[in-house]
Amino acid sequence: MAEPIARLDDVSVRFGERVVLQNCSLEVPEGAITCIIGLSGAGKSTILRLLDGLLLPNSGHVYLRENDICHMRESQLIEMRTKIGFAFQFAALFDSMTVGDNVSLPLREHTTLSEKEIYAIVMHTLESVGLSHTYDNMPSELSGGMLKRAGFARAVVTNPELVLYDEPTTGVDPIVTHLLTDTIKRLRKQLNATAVVISHDLQSIYMMADYVAMLFEGAIIANGTVDEVRKSTNPIVQQFLQGSEVGPIPL
Amino acid sequence: MAQVLREVEESPTAQAVERVSVGALASVGRKVSDMLEYAGGLTMLMWETVKTIFRLRIRFAETLNQCYLLGYQSLIIVLLTSLFTGMVFSLESAVQAVQYGFGSFVGGIVSYTVVRELGPMLSAVVVAGRACAAIAAELGSMEVTEQIEALKSLGLAPVRFLVVPRLLALMIMLPLLTVFADVIGVYGGQWIAHAQAHIGTEDFMASARQTVGFEDVVKGLFKALVFAVIIVMIGSYQGLTTKGGAAGVGKSATSAVVTCIILIFILNFVMSYFLYAGA
């Protein structure tokens, strides 16, 4: 496995009584696409929030390279987040701004580039997700798949080292799924970045993933290359991959 | 409480007594801890806001925009409520005052009450209904659609981005609205005093000038400033802590307005006590 760019070390997360992650450890290899799979409500989004420092664990550590996120000051967290892109499940575009302004926002706030330079970068980024014609549209005018791609554009416009995608292929038709998967792969290459993708869609996982990690009952129970995980003898992993009702997973 | 006590008395066994009273205690305890959590969260939010303002990390264009949305758009409704309140107050007092022979005080009574109490209060309550609900609903829907998280993930602080512009805008606009409310309330009162009780414009205004000092106006505007802080901070806090989808957004907006209006009434009394009675 390549050197990890980020890792969770023995992390536990609780919300009130509810334990979501329990002694969970995960390494994210640099320069690859890691897919996280698991049941709904297993805590997959929680892992992404930990990696972006949006949530601090109740115990354990989260490292980005060798820096412990849990010990960062607010200013360091902000600095760190500009190097991480986050594509939200429902895009989470700011609905009071145009698509162009949404994608421009991080550049306007964090760089001293001129408006003209920003426009060029934003246009280029929108082109790379096939949305250059939507610059002046409001988010409410876009379809679900377009919204997701606009969310990708905003996440990658600052050239992040690490891009986190929360369920990019959930709730879209098979053709758009294919398109989005393709876009994720292409963006990873273009940026020479690392990606963590949450997905339920086995086909798109086999298409893009270099590594797969399966989250079950608060911990990573299988982790490795796609082939390794496919050949895993763990009955839970097998049941999940086969989408079968019979097996050890409680329904 | 009475019902709880009755239930305790009526319960047949000691075990049941214990269960009921423990249940009641627990629910009181939960209410208290909820309130403490609310107060704590609100205080933290205010602290963040103050820090951001003092670091001069202010978005001026957005602040102007909010001046328009939260302030200017409330102007008509503030003017109307204040006009009619000044009028009805005068209607109730002027005729009687003339009957009892102190018609020359009506101008003083009306303007004194409008400038010290009604102007600031009414403006704040009306703006609370509009602005506090709007802030809670807007921030709430941003929270449930992950837009707040998205802001953070872009390295942007929601307080600087959303709360500070609204706060500064309303701290400018609510005192201004209050000035308008004061003026139109007094004029409405004067008009009715003239129409219903034949009190001369000159007499009314002379009495008003004699009774109401510049200090009273300033104190009224100070109240407006405090109310502005309450409206924006309660609305923002409710919005940012919204949970549970669209239904949660509705709940946040409603409870923001209710909390806000109650606080305005209580704080108005406290401020009147210290600003006027204490002096």
Ligand SMILES: Nc1ncnc2c1ncn2[C@@H]1O[C@H](COP(=O)(O)OP(=O)(O)O)[C@@H](O)[C@H]1O
């Ligand atoms: N802020 C929160 N407060 C309370 N519970 C939460 C919060 N965020 C997530 N949870 C709970 O944690 C669990 C895992 O959530 P999540 O990470 O979103 O799961 P998923 O794997 O579907 O992405 C869910 O049961 C959810 O209800």
Ligand SMILES: [Mg+2]
């Ligand atoms: Mg999720």
